[in-house]
Amino acid sequence: MNWAAVAAIYRFEMSRFFRTLLQSFISPVISTSLYFVVFGGAIGSRIDQVEGVSYGAFIVPGLVMLTVIMQAISNASFGIYFPKFIGTIYELLSAPINFLEIVMGYVGAAATKALFIGVVILVTSSFFVDLTIQHPLAMVAFLLLTCVSFALLGFIIGIWAGNFEQLQLVPLLVVTPLVFLGGSFYSIEMLPEVWQTITLFNPVLYLISGFRWAFFGLSDVPVGWSLAAIALFTSLCLTAIWWIFRTGWRIRS
Template sequence: MNLIAIKAIYIFEMKRTFRTLLQSVVAPVMSTSLYFVVFGAAIGSRIDQVEGVSYGAFIVPGLIMLTVLTQSVTNAAFGIYFPKFIGTIYELLSAPASFLEITAGYVLAAATKSLAIGLIILGTAFFFVDLQIQHPVWMLAFLVLTCLSFSLLGFIIGIWAGNFEQLQLVPLLVLQPLIFLGGAFYSVSMLPELWQTVTYFNPVVYLVSGFRWSFYGLADVPIGWSLLAILGFTAACIFIIGLIFRTGWRLRD
């Protein structure tokens, strides 16, 4: 394992984040704080409780997931797309580093950024609602796994994208609708039976459900299914990235 290569890529990506601190960290935290104000105060005043939890507190795990998923995909996608855009990807491919080491550098950096943002938002939530975390270790585990798995997805999107428009296509038109329809702001049990069945085909439901369980012990799906879903998704992304590097698809065009 070439740890020097992983470290070099990781440090380079983290330095890029500090150069754009307002855009990378402050902007998503401010956006999520507005969600707390709008959903927690305005709508929360009309909805008393959801499954015994105040609505303002109930949406906290969903809001954290909304930001973490989006930031993980976006950070990793831009990280690998930029070398493609300026032509330095060939230097990276000719370096003495395997696809696992290259992927690890970019994905760990993207996951670190999104994890930091998620923790900042979690800390911010305490100023808005009375928050409790029943399973803090599981909460952190779900958060880390989510950051890693969706950073892998973002890495794939960054390789696939041929321009900046395509780079934003999946996060805006696919990922965000899945998050909003994945129980981030409501319990799946509140839906009619037909729509509950449809919702269970949304993979984000399993992430949000497992993450919310770590806070309040409430889950729309069994916790085992949530873990299996995120581990399976992570393995599938690693497999796809391996195929991409083996074939050179979108890397040597």
């Protein structure tokens, strides 16, 4: 394993993040505050508690997952697409490093950025509601797994995309609806029975449910299912990336 190559890619990607650190910090603080004003104030005044948890606290895990997923995808997709766009990806492909080291550098940086944003949101949320994390180790594990798995998905999207518009296509038209319909701001038990069944086919539900369990001990699906779902998703993404580098699909053309 060429750790020097991994570190070089990681540092290069992170340098872009640190150049806009203030913007990266302020943006989630403002957006989180707005969510609490809108959802916590307007809806929370009508929904006092959800399964014994105040509505303001109940939406925190979903809010963290929503932002972390989108940040992981966008950072990873742009990180690998830009070298394709300007042609420097051929320098990577001709360097004495394998695809795993390339993926570790780009995905690691994207996951780190998403993790930073997730922590900022958690800290900001603590100023609005009282947060009690019943299973802190599980919370960290779910957060890290989500950052890595969706950074892998973003890496695939960045390779697939043929222009900057396509970078936003999947996150906006596919991922965002799945997150909002995956119980981010409500429990699926609040839905009619037929919609509860339909929602069970939403893979994001299992991530949000497991993450919420780490906070409050409450979940819409068993925690084991959540772990199995994220493990399966990560395995599929890794398999897809291995196939991409093996065949050169969308890289060498």
